[in-house]
Amino acid sequence: MKFFIADAFSDTLFGGNPAGVVLLPSGTDFPSDETMIKTAAELRYSETAFIKQLSDNEFNVRYFTPVAEVDLCGHATIAAFYCLMSAGVISENCQCLNHTKAGDINIEVKDSFVMMEMAAPKFMHLMDNPLELDRIYEIMGTEYDAILELRPMIISTGLPDIMLPVKTKEELEALQPDMFLLSKVSEEYKVTGVHAFTLDSEDGVTAHCRNFAPLYDIDEEAATGTASGALTYYLYLNRCIGASDSCNLVQGEAMGRPSAILTEINADSKADGSVDCKIKVGGKAALLASGEIML
Numbered sequence: 001m002k003f004f005i006a007d008a009f010s011d012t013l014f015g016g017n018p019a020g021v022v023l024l025p026s027g028t029d030f031p032s033d034e035t036m037i038k039t040a041a042e043l044r045y046s047e048t049a050f051i052k053q054l055s056d057n058e059f060n061v062r063y064f065t066p067v068a069e070v071d072l073c074g075h076a077t078i079a080a081f082y083c084l085m086s087a088g089v090i091s092e093n094c095q096c097l098n099h100t101k102a103g104d105i106n107i108e109v110k111d112s113f114v115m116m117e118m119a120a121p122k123f124m125h126l127m128d129n130p131l132e133l134d135r136i137y138e139i140m141g142t143e144y145d146a147i148l149e150l151r152p153m154i155i156s157t158g159l160p161d162i163m164l165p166v167k168t169k170e171e172l173e174a175l176q177p178d179m180f181l182l183s184k185v186s187e188e189y190k191v192t193g194v195h196a197f198t199l200d201s202e203d204g205v206t207a208h209c210r211n212f213a214p215l216y217d218i219d220e221e222a223a224t225g226t227a228s229g230a231l232t233y234y235l236y237l238n239r240c241i242g243a244s245d246s247c248n249l250v251q252g253e254a255m256g257r258p259s260a261i262l263t264e265i266n267a268d269s270k271a272d273g274s275v276d277c278k279i280k281v282g283g284k285a286a287l288l289a290s291g292e293i294m295l
Contacts (some may be wrong), residue, residue, distance in 0.1 A: 001026060001293040004083040005043070008075040009223035009251075009259035016259045016285070017223035017252065020048030021081035022085070022293060028052075030062060031295065033069060039293065040068035046218045049076040057090060060099040065216050070192075072158040074116065074281055079109050081114045082285035085131010100219060108282075109216035115262075115282030116225065118157035121233035125154040125189070127162070139185060140164065140194065140212075141176035145272040147189065150238055154191055156242065156281055157229035160213075164196045169208055172198045179214040180213035186215040193218070195227035195286045197249075206247040208233065211252055222252030223259035232263040232279050243267040259283070 002023040010016025020043035030050060031039075040048040044066065052060040061080055062097065063073040077098065084090045096107040098116070106117040108285050127133055128151050133230055136152060137144040150165040154238030186193055201208055209222040209231065228249050235241045244266055252259040260283060267277040 002087070003043070003291055003293050004079075004086075004287060006079040006083055007286045007288060008078040008082070008256075009225075009261050010286055011284040013286045015252075015257055016084065017075040017221060017257065018045050018282070018288070019073070019076040019081050020045045021076070021083045022048060022050045023084070023089070024050065024052050025053060026053065035295065036062070037067065037069070040063070040064040045071040046221055047076040049073065049080040049082070051080055052090065054099070054181055057094055057096045058099075059084075059096065062101070065218065067217050070159065071217065072100050072119070072226055073105040074228065075223045077105070077107070077116050078114045078225060078283055080284050081109055082112070083287065085109055085112065086287050088291075102112075109227060113282060113284055115280050118226065118229035118279045118281055121230065121277055121279055122155075122156045123153065123233070123237060124156060124160055127152040135166065136162065136185065136194075139178050139181045140196065140239045141167065141178070141266055142171060142174070153234055153237070154156075155230040155234050157226055159226040159231060160191045160228050161227045162191055162194045163231055163234040164194050166198050170202045171197050172196060174207055175210060179212075179213050180256060182212060185217045186213070188259055191264055192216065192227075195231060197231060201250075204248060205250050206235070206241070207249050208253065209249055209251040211251065222255050222257035223261060223283070224251065225261070228261045228263055229279045229281045232265050233277065236265055236267060237278070241265065243269075253288075
């Protein structure tokens with residue numbers, strides 16, 4: 001099996017979020033779940049994508065952390081399709097279909113930039129109870145500021161996360177979550193983790209972000225595609241962005257791995273009052289290494 005290591009959401013090495021990518025030989029099926037978990041643990045990245053090619057531009061991708069399978073991983077998807085392009089499996093400008101456990105995802109590769117269409121966004125819960133607010137902010141190592149007009153919400157565009165607003169960039173940088181308690185609350189709310197963000201940002205940047213998912217053995221992640229899609233929907237619901245806006249999100253600064261994440265939203269209001277909302281997340285990647293896994 002061919003493997004790659006790529007830094008997603010960065011056009012330079014050692015930026016962004018690294019991911020393992022494993023391309024199965026043509027005509028073969030996925031190895032056992034145990035083998036894929038052990039391979040991901042051996043590669044030691046937060047996620048590793050295993051790719052089975054179904055046709056020229058159609059793929060089935062599964063995602064594994066060092067301890068478990070997850071339905072979808074945004075940065076590993078960006079890395080996967082960038083590696084497919086680098087290996088000559090797909091062209092530099094093409095449309096692909098990615099079958100995942102979170103659903104079918106359309107992928108667009110354009111001049112080495114990979115954009116993925118997220119699963120339909122879902123609002124799942126608003127945290128507005130004072131005790132609930134105090135608890136989650138205390139776990140994150142800060143206090144809830146009643147002056148802040150935004151409230152935490154649980155939103156999914158493939159994986160559910162708690163969107164947690166903080167007032168300033170300094171407060172964001174100072175977060176020190178209790179990882180044990182955050183794992184417990186993630187289990188309780190059935191979420192991947194917490195995506196903390198601030199709109200206290202410079203020109204050209206929509207938000208600065210940090211992502212914590214200790215339940216999946218990821219204390220902090222340098223770039224999180226699914227949570228970036230969820231944040232975009234959160235900002236739309238809270239009227240921070242419009243129905244056809246794009247967002248430039250920065251993540252990973254606290255880890256010394258700055259990531260540049262582009263998101264786009266297209267929310268179309270229907271005559272019956274419903275809204276058809278599509279969200280895309282994308283970025284560049286940098287290829288660090290490739291080789292063979294001897295299985």
